[in-house]
Amino acid sequence: MNSEAKRNKSVGSKVANWCRDFGRQWQLQTMVLPGIICMIIFNFIPIYGLTLAFKSYSVTSTIQDSPWVGMQNFQTILQDKYFWQSVQNTVGISAIKLVIEFFLPIILAIMIFELNWAPFKKVVQTITYLPHFLSWIILGGMLITWMSSNGMLNGLLNMLGFNIHTNHMLNAGGYWSIASLSDVWKEAGWGTILYLATMSKIDPTYYEAAEMDGASKIRQIWSITIPEMSNIIALNLILSVSGLFNSNLDQTLVLMNSQNQPKAEVINSYVYRVGLTQGDFSYATAVGLGVGIISVVLLTITNLVTKKLNDNQSVL
């Protein structure tokens, strides 16, 4: 009894202390407040809005007033062939993209790092980072021009003796390659930055010793550079695999047309079309939520696997 009273008292005085400190810090607290308000409005209210996925929403009512329908929207998803087509396209495009964008930056970074002449190295970096800063609308407009019937691609093919005059953007069969390779073109150079930063921190005496022993460049890269970068490589692997269900809405909206749509529609653009164009808000939210959950599960699994491979150290 006595000890409990004591504890109550100490809890009470702790609260009092906390409130007193909080009051004294009112200036710092006023600095945090606008950020907290922003997060509540623009992040937490939409998270609450995910309850829409379990409701039947009509434009005339509010999220709160809409009736609950349980898992009905998710059951509809299972039978929706357009949804499964968009999943297929998303995973197909992502898979090509992620495999190339996982390996290529590692190779490019090593090659840039091995360039001996500093000004050349600088120029290569400046040029290859540039596309990262162009928007998908700009790149989309460029791609459509390159791929058009009298565009650059056909021009180059004609120089090589092929006589092709089709508009490649209207060919659904080629869309996956166009979508994934254009992303590689845009991001491969920029993807080298973290690897280059890591490599510049490798102890140079390793290389000196290896060179004394007569190890070739390739051998040095294989036995020193790559092992030293294993952590950052694992991190990128996790991010790659968990991105399998991510789709690029900007890219899809600008590149998709009525001819290539069967191969171009991805999950995001499907959510956009069903939700904002056709007005089926609840169903579109359910699709978005379902795919979001799959992505989190994938992220967790890959993290566990790399942890196992990486001496039980999480890289995330």
Next chain:
Amino acid sequence: MMLSKKQTKSNLSKVRKTKGNKVFDVVNVILMTLFSLIILIPMWNIVISSFADKNATSFVFWPSKLSIANYVSVFNDSGIWQSMFISAAKTIVGVIFHLFLCSIVAYALSKRRLRGRKLYSAMGIITMFFSGGMIPTYLLIKSLGLLNSFWVYILPAMFSYYDMVILMNFFRDIPDSLEESAKIDGASDWKIFFSIIVPLSKPALATIGLFHGVWQWNDFMTAKLYITNEALYPMQMRLYDIIVKSQAAAANGLNAQITIATSSKGVQLATIVVTMLPILVLYPFLQKYFVTGTMLGAVKE
């Protein structure tokens, strides 16, 4: 350290430059030149195509006839000037609001004695991993009355927990002793922030500001989702409109040049070049900020 490494490396390679390594170097330079050309040639093709006369025959590197007609018709369109103004305004206002909000929150959270700090951080981390997605966000924006309002470009993007963390880590590295004398003189936290912290943090603020600026300039999705009033279209949205309209015409088997006489291929290309010009011009000078900024974010995570 970088420098010493380079020196030792080059000394060593002078001493024992094996034949294999020489071959490696030559192949490396050739491949990297090729890689750069794969980026440059397509971009050159777009820029030079925008200057091509509409009667020029098919080409890759140089058209048979040059003309500035495309640019004349782009700049004669008053809608383009309106969009450029919106793009510039959303970039400038967006960066100012973003920097102000992220940096005051970052300053307060950089103080370990701040009460409620754990709760605030937990909230922020949740925002990094979970989001409501497109539809709930759209309904929120709609109920806030931000549809077809300029402020929809600024307010939802005003705070970013990620950028805040980068700034917070930067502020933590500023020695406390610099603030103490001001505190003894009775300066308020706000005064210390503006008179001591901000001037010392210019490089970090510049980096975050640049990234947000590029994002604002390139952002088209906000306009696509929330803006239907053409007077509020930024450049990216106007460009999207032009591209998608002529693509739709091509996909439906119509000749784009005939159906949309004003948005000919050439005008479309000139609009692309005008839209990316600010980035092309500024980027080489600002590259180092972008590189260090990326590393700040990754290393301090």
